[in-house]
Amino acid sequence: MSNPTQPLHALKSKLLEIQHLKNAAALLSWDQETHMPAGGGQTRAEQLATLQTLAHAKFVAPEIEDLLLHLIDPATGLANTDTNGLDDAAKALLRETWRDFSRAKKLPSNFINRLERECSLAQQVWAEARRRDDFLQYLPNLQTIITLKFEEIDYLGYDDCPYDALLDTYEPGATVSQLQPLFATLRHGLLELLAHVRECASPPDDRILFQTYDKQQQLAFGELVLRKMGYDFNRGRLDLSAHPFTTSFHPTDVRVTTRVFEQDLPSCLFSCIHEGGHGLYEQGLAEAQYGTPLGEALSLGIHESQSRLWENNVGRSKAFWTYFFPLLQQYFPSQLGATSMDRFHAALNKVKPSLIRVEADEVTYNLHIMVRFEIELALIEKQVSVKDLPGLWREKMQEYLGTTPERDADGVMQDVHWSMGALGYFPTYTLGNLYAAMFFEQARRDVPALETDVQRGHLLPLKDWLNRNIHQYGRQYSSDDLLQRITGRTLNVEPFLSYLRTKIGDVYGFTSNS
Secondary structure, three states: OOOOHHHHHHHHHHHHHHHHHHHHHHHHHHHHHHHOOHHHHHHHHHHHHHHHHHHHHHHHHHHHHHHOOEEOOOOOEEEEEHHOOOOOOHHHHHHHHHHHHHHHOOHHHHHHHHHHHHHHHHHHHHHHHHHHHHHHHHHHHHHHHHHHHHHHHHOOOOOHHHHHHHHHHOOOOOOHHHHHHHHHHHHOOOHHHHHHHHOOOOOOHHHHHOOOOOOHHHHHHHHHHHHOOOOOOOOEEEEEEEOEEEEEEEOEEEEEEEEOOOEEEHHHHHHHHHHHHHHHHHOOOOOHHHHHHHHHOOOOHHHHHHHHHHHHHHOHHHHHHHHHHHHHHHHHHHHOOOOOHHHHHHHOOOOOOOOOHOOOHHHHHHHHHEEEEEEEEHOOOOOOOOHHHHHHHHHHHHHHOOOOOOOHOOOOOOHHHHHHHOOOOOHHHHHHHHHHHHHHHHHHHHHHOHHHHOOOOOOOHHHHHHHHHHHHOOOOOOHHHHHHHHHHHOOHHHHHHHHHHHHHHHHHHHOOOO
8 A cells, every 4th residue: 555644534534423423422411411301211212322323333334444454454453564654643543443443343233222222221210219219120220231231241252251341341451360469459458558547546527528518609619629620611511410420522522510419518529520530631632633542531440540630649638728728718618717727638538438439538449349340240250140239239348348238229229330331340440549649659750849739729730741641642552551651660559559558647647558
């Protein structure tokens, strides 16, 4: 081939059309969670199924395959020798497009249609069943989703463990055999730290966080923090939803949501910061690569690293509250006017095993993820039936966190993920925490004034560092390669455990060198 740019340009044009269909579906999904009237659920499920089926059919069409085969060596999945004139980014685009195509081609369009429709319906039933604490109402829909996931695994295939086929959707290349020893090491370190915490005679008093806080003032403060983080409201929105999430239709149109409870200050505050981290990633992707893999987030583990970094490494730090606590006191003078910053910071970092994942502290959060990982693994390996999930959930919560939910709404039904068909997603939260610790550690080395900047409310230097080192590349590198490129190291749990030992030791007044 004399000029590989011609088929590459044609391929990118096709991908752009497909992306427009996906974004139309994403917009309908966003509306379903934020504004759609309850009566619109059935029709919305059909609309979403139609759009996703069309996008899938266009992607696996012969025209796409022909263009790829001009540029890719199917045996290796890499750009062929005819593409030597292309730069590394273009070759990465081809590699990732071929990966997506090869995976998508294994899934029949009628399966995509059924899966999308059933997931849309299941989300609506889940929301109502959770509100009513009625697992039996949700059970038929969840059974359907799990059956479809088994079907998906059969289509995709796997080398070792069937769960790997689902995990690869969210964290390409990750496997159960890699995660289990990583999680075992992490669990050991977390339980040691938790034991130190439980020995503390005077834990922080966090009652100040659960006074009555005006909802509109909470939202206003959340928006203030988002703006200081660099979230661009000319290219983004903040809305309310039952379960906070982020969606994007283009770097110029990113939507984050939060939820507000009058007697729970951290909920709105940290969901704004968390989703803001996701939003900054989406706004930081290369506009010129929109529609291609280089215009997409690398993986959900890397995506979660951005939200968890902002929420925890920044948002729960003393440096952050040195600037923001006096502002928060202005929003809530009667509730916080007589409270010191140190007391407030300690309250935010109190360690207390809880029932709800999204409300968990940094020490116990990953134990929640391990509960879900083990339950999903048992489901996919057919060691437990769907109807027995509430009981297994209680057993695992007692084993890992020493607490048991009385209501299924606070247990097996608390997360939206299974209703979305997102089995294999949960482990990426823990991977995100591990990545975040390593990225933030490197950012502090690269930007020596970073802590001083944060103390002064100058958060843009950190955003710029993330833009330069992570966001702009999309999927050009693998997660492992990106981590190695930025930090010079491979993924391990020690930076995260070291970070927690230092922070929690400071809050609780002990030194842990375990």
